[in-house]
Amino acid sequence: MGGEGFMMHANKSLKENRSLLAKRKDKQNLQGSYAKVKLAKFPKATSEQLEKIRKRMQAENRRNKIILIISFALISIVVTSFIFLYLN
Numbered sequence: 001m002g003g004e005g006f007m008m009h010a011n012k013s014l015k016e017n018r019s020l021l022a023k024r025k026d027k028q029n030l031q032g033s034y035a036k037v038k039l040a041k042f043p044k045a046t047s048e049q050l051e052k053i054r055k056r057m058q059a060e061n062r063r064n065k066i067i068l069i070i071s072f073a074l075i076s077i078v079v080t081s082f083i084f085l086y087l088n
Contacts, residue, residue: 045053
């Protein structure tokens, strides 16, 4: 009768999962507390630093947008030229 290998694999998988669960319960690896964790303190940014970061990010975004537009235009020109060459 078909399906014996499937049932054997299912039973084997269940048995392995049960053994893993027993190991996890014994060691209690998932329990813990964050009471002793020290949080890092970062300095506050001044308004001049924030403005400088803002301008740098705007320039970077502008540069990335220009690169994207140029690359899209070049790719579309190449694809269009191949289509015209193929049709002629």
